[in-house]
Amino acid sequence: MTNALPQIKRDFIEGLSQISRFWGFPKGMGAIFAVLYLSPAPLSLDEIVVQTGLTKGAVSTQVRALARLGLVYRSSKLADRKDYYEAETDFYKSIRSILKERQNTEFDRALAAVKDALVRLESGATHAEERAFLVERVRALQEFFDAIDNLSRAVVKLESLGISNVQKILSILK
Amino acid sequence: MTNALPQIKRDFIEGLSQISRFWGFPKGMGAIFAVLYLSPAPLSLDEIVVQTGLTKGAVSTQVRALARLGLVYRSSKLADRKDYYEAETDFYKSIRSILKERQNTEFDRALAAVKDALVRLESGATHAEERAFLVERVRALQEFFDAIDNLSRAVVKLESLGISNVQKILSILK
DNA sequence: TACTATGTTTAGTAATTACTAAACGCACAG
DNA sequence: CTGTGCGTTTAGTAATTACTAAACATAGTA
Numbered sequence: 001m002t003n004a005l006p007q008i009k010r011d012f013i014e015g016l017s018q019i020s021r022f023w024g025f026p027k028g029m030g031a032i033f034a035v036l037y038l039s040p041a042p043l044s045l046d047e048i049v050v051q052t053g054l055t056k057g058a059v060s061t062q063v064r065a066l067a068r069l070g071l072v073y074r075s076s077k078l079a080d081r082k083d084y085y086e087a088e089t090d091f092y093k094s095i096r097s098i099l100k101e102r103q104n105t106e107f108d109r110a111l112a113a114v115k116d117a118l119v120r121l122e123s124g125a126t127h128a129e130e131r132a133f134l135v136e137r138v139r140a141l142q143e144f145f146d147a148i149d150n151l152s153r154a155v156v157k158l159e160s161l162g163i164s165n166v167q168k169i170l171s172i173l174k
Numbered sequence: 175m176t177n178a179l180p181q182i183k184r185d186f187i188e189g190l191s192q193i194s195r196f197w198g199f200p201k202g203m204g205a206i207f208a209v210l211y212l213s214p215a216p217l218s219l220d221e222i223v224v225q226t227g228l229t230k231g232a233v234s235t236q237v238r239a240l241a242r243l244g245l246v247y248r249s250s251k252l253a254d255r256k257d258y259y260e261a262e263t264d265f266y267k268s269i270r271s272i273l274k275e276r277q278n279t280e281f282d283r284a285l286a287a288v289k290d291a292l293v294r295l296e297s298g299a300t301h302a303e304e305r306a307f308l309v310e311r312v313r314a315l316q317e318f319f320d321a322i323d324n325l326s327r328a329v330v331k332l333e334s335l336g337i338s339n340v341q342k343i344l345s346i347l348k
Numbered sequence: 349t350a351c352t353a354t355g356t357t358t359a360g361t362a363a364t365t366a367c368t369a370a371a372c373g374c375a376c377a378g
Numbered sequence: 379c380t381g382t383g384c385g386t387t388t389a390g391t392a393a394t395t396a397c398t399a400a401a402c403a404t405a406g407t408a
Contacts (some may be wrong), residue, residue, distance in 0.1 A: 008291050014310065016286035022284065026199040026366060037315070040307050045385070057366050060386060071327070081376075081384055089311070091318040110196065113189035117182050133214050138186065141211070144265040148359095200396060219355070229398050233354060236396095255354055256404070 009038060013052070028054050029062050031085060036072055042084035070097030111145055119140060183212060187226070202228050203236050207261055210246055216258035244271030285319055292316055 013034040021028025039146045043051075048059050063085055066072040071094050077082050088094050118138045121131060146158060185207040186231025210217060222233050233287075237259055240246040245268050249258050249273045262268050292312045295305060 008294055008308075011287055012291045015284045015291065018284040020326060028366070037311060038308060040304070056390090057369080057386075058367055058386095064386095083385075089314065091315070106264075110189045110192040113185055113192075117186045117189065120182055130214070134182075137211060140263065141265070202396070230354095231356075231358090231399075232397055238356095257355075 025060065028052065028058055029050065029066060032059060033060055033066060033071055036085055037089070038087070042075055044082040044084055045083075050087065052085035053162055111149075114142060114145070115137065121170040175345055180265055186212065200236065202226065202232055203240060207234060207240060207245055209242055210261040211263070213260070216249055216260040220254040220256075221312070224258065244268055285323075288312065288316060 013031050017027045017030040018032035021027045031052045032048055037046055045056065045059055048063065051055055052059065063072060067074055072085050073087050073088065077084060121135050121138060188204050190208035191201045191204040195201045203314050205226045206222055209222055219230065221228050221235055226233065238244060241248055245262050247262065251258060295309050295312060
């Protein structure tokens with residue numbers, strides 16, 4: 001039907017691509033998500049290829065990444081060997097799984113390193129005065145990261161409670 | 175004094191570098207911040223060069239970027255031509271200015287594009303049925319972005335109220 | 349005026365990341 | 379067992395980004 005995509009879709013895809021890059025994901029990932037999100041029915045890998053202009057390989061890997069992040073779902077039709085993908089439409093759910101993903105891996109490791117530095121500092125060999133200073137600084141940073149961690153856990157907790165909760169938060173902070 | 179940096183500092187710097195990259199900033203930026211953050215006194219550009227191992231040019235541009243983000247402050251001593259830099263230690267303040275910075279520029283533009291798509295969709299020429307579907311999807315995304323926007327405004331509002339507020343938020347979401 | 353100590357800009361390089369094209373593997377159909 | 383339709387992997391390329399080295403600009407100093 002829409003062999004040449006309508007301009008509006010193009011713009012939308014472009015917009016999501018930008019947003020994707022902005023948050024540190026590949027541009028193509030945003031494009032793929034956009035295509036799926038605007039499709040009333042699940043799409044096969046090749047349909048995504050056509051609509052995004054990416055190659056099969058790229059789509060294959062990116063779509064898998066999206067699935068790992070919980071932004072798309074993979075399904076299949078009986079008596080059809082193709083895989084089909086559709087976009088998650090509950091964005092809070094998505095955020096939740098993205099944060100979960102991000103919390104593991106590198107970030108945690110880096111954070112552990114900082115924590116470790118603190119521990120070792122306390123038994124370190126520097127002058128008492130300088131040491132006290134360093135300990136305090138590292139501790140403050142540590143505390144901050146913990147707060148961030150809590151905050152993201154809080155977001156995770158939002159579950160599918162939706163927007164009303166955000167409003168609640170806003171009202172408290174008013 | 176510490177010509178060869180103690181291992182603990184090295185580790186800390188390395189840790190912050192990783193964290194920096196993880197959040198989409200250059201590695202060197204994290205390193206510079208780490209050095210400043212661990213210094214009891216403001217440092218000159220050349221001192222930063224020594225401690226990070228970067229070149230003068232890199233430090234010059236990155237430190238300026240950090241200043242724009244509100245993560246470091248530039249100062250100068252009387253009768254001393256050097257500039258001196260020190261780290262912001264109120265991280266909530268930092269987050270606030272980072273978010274402010276991010277909200278302008280690209281992200282806003284992309285968001286505007288999506289908004290625009292919605293408007294044009296409503297007067298578009300597609301089949302009524304398909305159009306209704308698209309409008310609904312774009313609208314939902316729009317709403318989500320607004321919520322995110324609100325949330326980040328909320329964080330911005332935290333001002334220097336500190337951690338207790340995060341706890342408050344947590345308690346609501348319990 | 350020229351000299352020195354600073355920070356900035358620039359042009360090029362290195363490193364990283366996203367992507368392409370094509371080979372591959374696997375399951376099903378004949 | 380062979381061929382066909384699919385997704386995956388891989389090896390190489392393009393594009394982006396972070397950085398270096400060095401020229402440059404500026405302001406103070408002799």
